Structure formats: C-alpha cells, structure tokens
Amino acid sequence: xxxxxxxxxxxxxxxxxxxxxxxxxxxxxxxxxxxxxxxxxxxxxxxxxxxxxxxxxxxxxxxxxxxxxxxxxxxxxxxxxxxxxxxxxxxxxxxxxxxxxxxxxxxxxxxxxxxxxxxxxxxxxxxxxxxxxxxxxxxxxxxxxxxxxxxxxxxxxxxxxxxxxxxxxxxxxxxxxxxxxxxxxxxxxxxxxxxxxxxxxxxxxxxxxxxxxxxxxxxxxxxxxxxx
Amino acid sequence: xxxxxxxxxxxxxxxxxxxxxxxxxxxxxxxxxxxxxxxxxxxxxxxxxxxxxxxxxxxxxxxxxxxxxxxxxxxxxxxxxxxxxxxxxxxxxxxxxxxxxxxxxxxxxxxxxxxxxxxxxxxxxxxxxxxxxxxxxxxxxxxxxxxxxxxxxxxxxxxxxxxxxxxxxxxxxxxxxxxxxxxxxxxxxxxxxxxxxxxxxxxxxxxxxxxxxxxxxxxxxxxxxxxx
DNA sequence: TAGACATTCGAACGAACGTTCGGTCAGCTC
DNA sequence: GAGCTGACCGAACGTTCGTTCGAATGTCTA
Numbered sequence: 395x396x397x398x399x400x401x402x403x404x405x406x407x408x409x410x411x412x413x414x415x416x417x418x419x420x421x422x423x424x425x426x427x428x429x430x431x432x433x434x435x436x437x438x439x440x441x442x443x444x445x446x447x448x449x450x451x452x453x454x455x456x457x458x459x460x461x462x463x464x465x466x467x468x469x470x471x472x473x474x475x476x477x478x479x480x481x482x483x484x485x486x487x488x489x490x491x492x493x494x495x496x497x498x499x500x501x502x503x504x505x506x507x508x509x510x511x512x513x514x515x516x517x518x519x520x521x522x523x524x525x526x527x528x529x530x531x532x533x534x535x536x537x538x539x540x541x542x543x544x545x546x547x548x549x550x551x552x553x554x555x556x557x558x559x560x561x562x563x564x565x566x567x568x569x570x571x572x573x574x575x576x577x578x579x580x581x582x583x584x585x586x587x588x589x590x591x592x593x594x595x596x597x598x599x600x601x602x603x604x605x606x607x608x609x610x611x612x613x614x615x616x617x618x619x620x621x622x
Numbered sequence: 623x624x625x626x627x628x629x630x631x632x633x634x635x636x637x638x639x640x641x642x643x644x645x646x647x648x649x650x651x652x653x654x655x656x657x658x659x660x661x662x663x664x665x666x667x668x669x670x671x672x673x674x675x676x677x678x679x680x681x682x683x684x685x686x687x688x689x690x691x692x693x694x695x696x697x698x699x700x701x702x703x704x705x706x707x708x709x710x711x712x713x714x715x716x717x718x719x720x721x722x723x724x725x726x727x728x729x730x731x732x733x734x735x736x737x738x739x740x741x742x743x744x745x746x747x748x749x750x751x752x753x754x755x756x757x758x759x760x761x762x763x764x765x766x767x768x769x770x771x772x773x774x775x776x777x778x779x780x781x782x783x784x785x786x787x788x789x790x791x792x793x794x795x796x797x798x799x800x801x802x803x804x805x806x807x808x809x810x811x812x813x814x815x816x817x818x819x820x821x822x823x824x825x826x827x828x829x830x831x832x833x834x835x836x837x838x839x840x841x842x843x844x845x846x847x848x849x850x
Numbered sequence: 851t852a853g854a855c856a857t858t859c860g861a862a863c864g865a866a867c868g869t870t871c872g873g874t875c876a877g878c879t880c
Numbered sequence: 881g882a883g884c885t886g887a888c889c890g891a892a893c894g895t896t897c898g899t900t901c902g903a904a905t906g907t908c909t910a
Contacts, residue, residue: 423886442757444672448868458889460870465887469868525753527810529670568818568826571811572804579803582755589795598796598838606834610826651856676898686859688900697898 427465430455431479434472439518443473443526473526474534480519481541484512488548498556499604505552506603507596509577514584514592521581546570553607562611569607576603655693658683659707662700667746671701671754701754702762708747709769712740716776726784727832733780734831735824737805742812742820749809774798781835790839797835804831 433455437446448469452459466472488508495501513520530538553566576599583589590598661683665674676697680687694700716736723732741748758766781794804827811817818826 426887442670442672444670445757447866449866459868460890461888463869464889565826568823569830571807572827572830575805575807576800576803579799579807583799583802595796598793599800601838602797602800602834605837606830609833609837610829654857675896677896687898688860689858691899692857 423465430457430462430465431472431476435476435518435522438473438476438522438526443522443529470530470534473522474530474538476519477523477526477530477538478541480516480523481538481545484509485541485545485548487512488545492548498552498559502552502556502604503596503600505549506573506577506600507593510580510596510599511592513577513580514586514595517581517584524578524581546574549573556607557611560608560611562608564607564611573603651693658685658690658693659700659704663704663746663750666701666704666750666754671697671750671757698758698762701750702758702766704747705751705754705758705766706769708744708751709766709773712737713769713773713776715740716773720776726780726787730780730784730832731824731828733777734801734805734828735821738808738824738827739820741805741808742814742823745809745812752806752809774802777801784835785839788836788839790836792835792839801831 430451434446434451437450437454440446441450448459448462451472452462455462466475488505491504491508492501495504528535549570550566553569556562557564557566580595589595658679662674662679665678665682668674669678676687676690679700680690683690694703716733719732719736720729723729756763777798778794781797784790785792785794808823817823
C-alpha cells in the first residue's frame with residue numbers, strides 16, 4: 395500500500411524544450427521529475443485528482459510549491475504524464491509478450507496476465523488511470539483516449555481470432571468490455587494479504603473468462619433461459 | 623444521456639428534525655429535495671464530487687446558493703443521500719425479486735438482471751455511487767460501506783448456494799468480485815444506441831458468467847495451463 | 851390582525867485553490 | 881571574477897470554494 399509505480403523513468407516527451415547538455419544534468423532532471431511523479435501518483439490515488447492540491451503534492455515530495463512548477467507546467471500535466479506513462483508501458487509490454495505466442499487462447503491468457511501483473515505491481519498509478527478516466531480535456535485527453543482505443547482494439551482482435559479459430563458466435567464488444575470490467579475493478583478490492591498474486595489470479599480469471607466465452611457461445615446444454 | 627435517476631422520492635431519514643404537519647407541506651419539502659438531488663446526481667456524475675461546486679448545483683437546480691442549505695446541511699450530505707437512496711433501492715428490489723425464486727442458477731440471473739436494470743435506468747446515480755466509493759468519511763461513510771457489505775454478502779451467498787447445489791469448487795470471493803467488476807464497469811461504456819438493453823444484456827452476461835463459473839470450476843478439458 | 855414559521859435570497863465570510871513573481875544560490879564558462 | 885543558467889523557494893496574486901448571516905417574502909394559525 396505504501397508506494398507503487400516504482401518505474402517511472404525518462405518519460406520521453408516534449409517537456410518544456412530541454413536541450414541536451416554534455417552528460418549528467420539531463421539525467422538528474424529526469425530522476426527528480428520521476429520522483430515527484432511517484433509521489434503524485436500516490437496522492438492522486440488517495441484523494442483523487444480534484445481532491446488533491448498542489449500543496450499536498452509539495453508536502454509529499456518535499457519540494458516547495460513553486461519548485462514543482464520548474465518541472466511541470468500545470469497540475470493537469472502531472473496527471474497527463476502519469477496516465478500516459480502507465481498506459482504506454484502496459485501496451486508496450488503486451489506487444490512484446492504477444493510476439494512469442496500464437497495460440498489464440500494462449501494469447502488471451504497473455505493479455506490477462508500482462509494486465510494483472512502490471513496492475514498489481516502499480517496499483518496506485520492504475521487507479522489514477524482508471525479513476526480519472528475522463529478528467530483530462532482537449533489534446534491531452536484525446537491523446538490518452540487514443541491509447542485507450544488502441545488497447546481496446548488489441549483485445550478485441552484477440553477475441554475475434556479466438557472466435558474465428560473455434561467457429562464460435564458471440565459479441566466481441568460485450569466480451570472485451572466484460573473482461574475490462576473484471577480486470578479494471580481489481581484495484582477496488584485486491585488485498586495482497588488474502589488474495590492471490592498476479593500469476594495465480596491471471597490463471598483463475600483466464601479460466602473463468604475463457605470458459606465463459608467458449609461455453610456460452612455455442613449453447614450445448616441449458617442456454618439462456620433468461621428472465622428473472 | 624440527458625437525465626436519469628427519475629425516482630428519487632421521499633428518502634426517509636432524520637433530516638433536520640422536520641415535524642409532521644397536518645397534510646401537504648411535508649410532501650412539498652420532499653419533492654423539492656428530490657428535485658435538487660436529481661440535479662446533483664447529474665452534476666456529480668459529470669464533474670465528480672470534488673470537481674462540482676455548490677454554485678454548479680445552484681445553477682443546475684435553479685435555486686440560490688443559500689437556498690440549498692435550507693434542504694441540506696452540507697455538500698457531503700448531498701452525496702450521502704444520493705448514495706444511500708441508490709444503494710438501498712437496489713438492495714430492496716433485489717430482496718423482493720429473490721423471494722419468488724429458488725433455483726440457485728436462476729437466483730444469480732435475478733441478481734444480474736436486477737443490477738443491470740437499475741444501473742441502466744439510473745446511470746448517473748450509479749456512477750456517483752461507484753465512482754465516489756471512498757469519498758464519504760466517518761459515520762456517513764461507514765453507513766454506506768455497511769450497505770455495500772450487505773450487498774456483497776447477498777451475492778456471495780447466492781454463489782455459495784450454487785456451488786453447493788452443483789458440488790463445485792471455486793473461490794466465491796473471486797467470482798463475486800469478478801461479477802461486480804463486469805456489472806459496475808458498464809457505466810463507463812454502455813451506449814443505449816448500440817448496446818443491448820437491460821434484459822438482453824442481463825441474459826448475455828448471465829450466460830457468460832454462469833458458464834465461466836460452472837465450467838471453470840470442474841476442469842473437464844484443458845483447464846488452467848496458465849503461464850504467459 | 852398579529853405572530854409564528856417555512857422558504858428563499860443577496861451578500862458576504864475566511865479559507866483554500868492553482869499559478870506567478872522576484873529573488874537567492876550553486877556551478878559553469880570565458 | 882563577471883556573467884550566465886538551472887534549480888529552487890517565500891510570498892503573494894486573483895479566483896473560487898463551502899458555508900453563514902440577516903433580511904425579505906409568503907402562508908397558516910390564533
């Protein structure tokens with residue numbers, strides 16, 4: 395619970411037009427920036443973006459209020475950087491993992507495992523990503539939304555590959571969004587002391603999800619007798 | 623998208639010590655209060671609790687800023703009333719529906735149907751309930767948390783009934799929380815123009831969830847070969 | 851008709867907000 | 881050692897926040 399997102403490093407973006415000096419100082423700047431971003435993730439996670447003040451971030455990071463503005467042009471940029479780094483990292487790792495994996499069912503398990511592993515190792519950044527989903531506006535909001543669509547698309551493609559390979563019929567949209575619901579909800583309840591860790595959770599949720607999709611798709615016995 | 627929560631009426635709580643006058647005025651007060659609560663749901667849904675100001679609520683409800691404080695003692699009480707009414711209504715309706723239904727599988731379908739029907743008919747209040755889950759503190763927060771535990775408990779019991787009746791083995795906790803994830807995530811994506819309505823969605827998600835639970839529990843063919 | 855009470859509002863309160871200003875200080879180059 | 885630059889900060893900016901006050905209405909009872 396203490397600290398997460400232990401890996402925000404060299405976010406790599408326009409920043410405020412830093413120039414490449416010979417050796418060190420660039421690294422110093424990035425490391426300091428990453429340090430503040432980690433604290434900011436924690437505070438945004440605890441109090442929400444609107445509920446957290448720049449003074450809270452100042453206190454948490456040990457830097458003066460004005461000092462923060464040497465690294466970030468606004469509070470909104472802080473949120474943007476956290477979300478962008480978190481999301482691009484997940485997508486990046488997923489792409490790498492999918493490369494060495496061709497079985498449709500296995501690829502979906504890979505998706506789930508990747509998502510859960512990152513989520514549970516970076517709970518705070520993950521909560522900021524999902525909880526402040528529609529907080530960013532304009533260009534910054536559009537950019538995050540684009541990554542989100544990309545992530546959705548990857549998962550949808552995985553499911554449609556499975557559907558084709560098994561000759562099934564089901565709504566890919568509903569399946570993807572159900573899966574997203576399952577895995578994005580975890581941050582609200584996961585307790586490392588009583589719940590399984592990433593690998594075991596991914597296996598269970600994978601079983602669960604795949605059996606749901608595979609068996610609900612081709613009705614063998616008692617299909618939908620829905621009413622209630 | 624315009625307005626939801628069309629049924630906040632006579633919330634029935636201590637209030638600020640209203641006394642029962644002969645006939646009408648009590649009703650007037652409640653109706654006016656409910657009107658403000660509906661607008662508040664919409665604004666909290668759009669801008670978040672922290673992001674919404676009392677001036678926003680004043681503008682939306684057409685009542686002066688000071689006038690609001692005749693009906694509510696604080697901004698926090700507004701959130702509390704919205705959450706409490708939403709949650710108790712869901713639980714109430716669920717209990718009624720479960721009374722005329724004994725088959726374990728059917729009871730779980732009833733749970734899903736009840737949740738989805740209310741969710742889709744009251745999207746804004748539902749988002750306020752789930753998105754501001756840990757915003758309330760102290761007594762008010764504890765009271766909402768208690769209802770939430772009750773709701774969780776009901777669902778867990780339904781699943782354990784199913785497990786017992788079918789002689790299965792699976793983690794009730796993981797199943798309940800996966801189901802909650804699926805249904806509580808809906809508010810982030812459901813589009814009434816392209817997605818099914820409550821009954822059809824409940825049927826599909828019910829199929830999906832029940833097959834996942836039933837088949838993943840007793841591994842018949844290719845169970846968990848998890849890795850990734 | 852007087853008085854009590856519910857309803858509503860304009861105006862203001864002090865506190866907190868995000869951001870900016872002007873400055874100090876260390877380290878570097880010439 | 882003068883001049884520049886990046887890192888950082890105290891103090892303040894103007895605005896907005898949740899809430900309160902005092903007064904003005906209308907409505908009902910005695």
